[in-house]
Amino acid sequence: MREKINRIIFGHDTKGGKLFDIVLLWVILASVLIVILESIPSFHSAYFKYFYYIEWIITILFSLEYVLRIWSTKTPFRYIFSFWGIVDLLSILPTYLELVNFGFHYLLAIRIFRLLRVFRILKLVRFNREAQKLLLALNASRHKMSVFLMAVLTIMVILGTLMYVIEGGENGFTSIPQSIYWAIVTVTTVGFGDIVPQTVAGKFLSSIAMIMGYAIIAVPTGIITVELATKKSEDKVCEVCKHDNPDNANYCNQCGLKF
Numbered sequence: 001m002r003e004k005i006n007r008i009i010f011g012h013d014t015k016g017g018k019l020f021d022i023v024l025l026w027v028i029l030a031s032v033l034i035v036i037l038e039s040i041p042s043f044h045s046a047y048f049k050y051f052y053y054i055e056w057i058i059t060i061l062f063s064l065e066y067v068l069r070i071w072s073t074k075t076p077f078r079y080i081f082s083f084w085g086i087v088d089l090l091s092i093l094p095t096y097l098e099l100v101n102f103g104f105h106y107l108l109a110i111r112i113f114r115l116l117r118v119f120r121i122l123k124l125v126r127f128n129r130e131a132q133k134l135l136l137a138l139n140a141s142r143h144k145m146s147v148f149l150m151a152v153l154t155i156m157v158i159l160g161t162l163m164y165v166i167e168g169g170e171n172g173f174t175s176i177p178q179s180i181y182w183a184i185v186t187v188t189t190v191g192f193g194d195i196v197p198q199t200v201a202g203k204f205l206s207s208i209a210m211i212m213g214y215a216i217i218a219v220p221t222g223i224i225t226v227e228l229a230t231k232k233s234e235d236k237v238c239e240v241c242k243h244d245n246p247d248n249a250n251y252c253n254q255c256g257l258k259f
Contacts, residue, residue: 006072009065024065031058031091059095066092137227144223152187152216159183159209163202171198187213 011017037043038051066088070076079085138145160180167173172195173182182195186209197203 002072005068009069009072027058027061031055031062034058055095059092062088062092133228134224137224137230140230141223141227145220148219148223155212155216156180156183156187159187159205163197163205166199166205167197167202171202172196183209186210187216189213189217 007014008016008020034051034054038048038055044051069079069085069088073079080089157176157180160183161176163182164173164176164179167179169175173179178195185192185195186206189210197206
């Protein structure tokens with residue numbers, strides 16, 4: 001029984017596993033929709049009772065799923081402390097926290113935990129192979145991205161320091177951290193306009209930062225694109241149905257052809 005439940009919950013290649021994934025997918029979407037609708041004041045006041053009952057039904061379903069995942073896996077602690085185990089726990093914990101009553105003032109703080117229920121939307125990723133490829137590509141490019149972010153941080157500090165020296169406090173650049181904030185806003189092409197250089201030298205430096213911003217934004221896109229292309233080339237393409245399969249697959253998960 002434990003092995004059968006494990007194949008249904010963790011597997012995606014059986015009829016029961018696919019049905020379980022579809023049902024769970026719709027429950028996740030419904031739970032996130034409830035959280036969004038409940039945040040609207042008029043809906044909250046008019047339909048609070050219905051939201052409350054539906055939320056508890058969904059929480060019980062997610063709790064049952066969480067317990068079954070722990071019970072059916074051979075390595076329960078590995079699942080509990082894994083990324084998906086933590087996400088699954090966050091999807092049920094906020095509702096139970098509302099039952100803790102330390103007093104009226106503490107209840108106001110506990111309301112914040114209700115917002116954590118939106119973490120259930122992260123559970124959707126496990127149903128999307130393309131999303132999993134993106135996560136793998138991000139993980140593979142983490143070292144390059146770390147070096148790139150360090151370089152960007154260095155540039156921001158240099159730009160902010162130079163602007164602080166050029167403009168000074170009389171033009172709004174009251175400190176180096178304030179000037180670094182201006183550099184980040186400018187390089188990312190956001191341009192809030194709350195701090196604006198007034199001198200010719202400051203405007204010249206701003207122009208350089210704006211042009212530099214386009215190049216900086218393009219770099220991480222290129223890094224991730226290369227990793228995605230690499231992951232794509234590792235997939236096994238079925239000769240019959242042309243379906244993409246993981247590189248370690250022995251059978252096509254669409255038509256069942258043996259590789």
